[in-house]
Amino acid sequence: MIKVSKIEYYLPELVLTNEDLEKEFPEWSSERIQEKVGISQRHISAENETVLDLAVKSSEKLFESYDREKIDFILFCTQSPDYFLPTTACILQDKLELRKNIGAMDFNLGCSGFVYGLAFAKGLIAGGIAKSILLITSETYTKHINPKDKGNRSIFGDASASAIIEKAENGTDYKFCLGTDGSGAENLIVKKGAFRTDFELNPENEFEPENLYMNGPEIFNFTIENIPGLVKETMEVNGLTMDDIDHFVFHQANSFMLNYLRKKTKIPAEKFYIDMEKTGNTVSATIPIALKNMMDKGMLKEGDKILVAGFGVGYSWGATILEI
Numbered sequence: 001m002i003k004v005s006k007i008e009y010y011l012p013e014l015v016l017t018n019e020d021l022e023k024e025f026p027e028w029s030s031e032r033i034q035e036k037v038g039i040s041q042r043h044i045s046a047e048n049e050t051v052l053d054l055a056v057k058s059s060e061k062l063f064e065s066y067d068r069e070k071i072d073f074i075l076f077c078t079q080s081p082d083y084f085l086p087t088t089a090c091i092l093q094d095k096l097e098l099r100k101n102i103g104a105m106d107f108n109l110g111c112s113g114f115v116y117g118l119a120f121a122k123g124l125i126a127g128g129i130a131k132s133i134l135l136i137t138s139e140t141y142t143k144h145i146n147p148k149d150k151g152n153r154s155i156f157g158d159a160s161a162s163a164i165i166e167k168a169e170n171g172t173d174y175k176f177c178l179g180t181d182g183s184g185a186e187n188l189i190v191k192k193g194a195f196r197t198d199f200e201l202n203p204e205n206e207f208e209p210e211n212l213y214m215n216g217p218e219i220f221n222f223t224i225e226n227i228p229g230l231v232k233e234t235m236e237v238n239g240l241t242m243d244d245i246d247h248f249v250f251h252q253a254n255s256f257m258l259n260y261l262r263k264k265t266k267i268p269a270e271k272f273y274i275d276m277e278k279t280g281n282t283v284s285a286t287i288p289i290a291l292k293n294m295m296d297k298g299m300l301k302e303g304d305k306i307l308v309a310g311f312g313v314g315y316s317w318g319a320t321i322l323e324i
Contacts, residue, residue: 003168007292008061009161011043038255042157042280051138054160073130074104077113111312113284121165137284144212157280161288174321184315187215246304252276252286
């Protein structure tokens with residue numbers, strides 16, 4: 001059994017508003033962007049600002065009220081690391097002045113990364129390997145995006161979220177549901193940058209192979225085909241019904257997709273949390289940011305059950321139940 005003891009997040013200072021995008025792309029209106037994706041602004045990392053920099057800042061906010069000496073493992077989720085090697089988590093240990101007798105590792109996962117991180121943390125705790133885990137989801141997807149790509153620029157923002165995962169002394173041991181379909185890999189991809197060089201550009205992609213490419217319709221189809229079943233499976237394996245769940249917090253992809261999913265899964269609107277207007281899609285950081293905002297707004301009370309579900313690049317998806 002695990003619990004999320006604390007969450008803090010950090011957003012870069014630079015803000016890109018819909019009005020800014022409208023100035024660059026006069027054929028678009030700021031109102032139309034807001035209506036379509038539910039985002040009015042997003043935070044953009046500076047040219048020399050990396051996921052490590054963001055992670056230091058979100059983690060230091062945590063340690064204002066949590067003893068850093070308790071941390072005995074770092075899990076760092078990102079798809080825009082500072083380096084191929086060394087591991088960003090190892091550098092973070094030094095930057096945060098944490099103990100040296102701790103574990104640290106990166107894992108490359110996107111929109112389902114927070115849920116997978118919770119699964120890894122549960123395994124480490126259950127195995128007696130760690131007691132207090134610093135789970136970081138930090139992303140600078142905007143560095144992958146071509147400046148002319150108005151679609152992706154309207155959706156993605158940068159952020160880092162840091163969470164403390166510990167053993168829950170009381171409560172239910174909730175199960176995870178995880179899934180993978182690598183056949184959809186090319187629908188959300190940065191083709192150039194690693195060691196595969198025999199790639200071919202998608203004919204629809206007018207940008208360079210080092211830029212982010214997203215086939216929006218295919219990503220939407222993947223989500224609609226898989227996530228309603230994921231929600232149902234997660235409730236079933238945990239012996240719960242819709243009535244037992246107090247809140248549903250999905251990866252904050254865009255408001256159109258989320259509202260479609262909510263209706264398809266027949267989740268009551270009052271139980272379904274959407275919160276991306278001021279941050280955009282921050283990839284693996286969206287769920288912890290949403291949870292933190294719910295905490296700050298007083299929306300969560302002791303005993304509440306939250307179904308969290310992440311899905312996207314990979315294809316990859318995962319869900320579980322968190323209890324407050």
